[in-house]
Amino acid sequence: MDQWQERKRPVCLEKRFEFDSYSSTRDFLDRLGEHSEATQRFPDISFGRTYVNITLRPEQDGDAPALSAADRRFADEIDGLLG
Secondary structure, X not given: XXXXXXXXXXXXXXXXEEOOOXXXXXXXXXXXXXXXXXXXXXXXXXXEOOEEEEEEOOOOOOOOOOOOHHHHHHHHHHHHOOX
């Protein structure tokens, strides 16, 4: 999965990141944790030895949740953590 996948039910963005080693996976998770703390935005995360699945739900809750430019920008910021 190279791109963020947009789902309609429930409204969210999803992406799977794959790594060569557990060490690389942990490094990414550490960077993601630091970034989440700095931005106060916390995605849903599941992971294994060499992968991380991330789900971003709309930042704004309401009767008709929708993904915003801020949600997509946060997804781009997560992509930037791969460096």
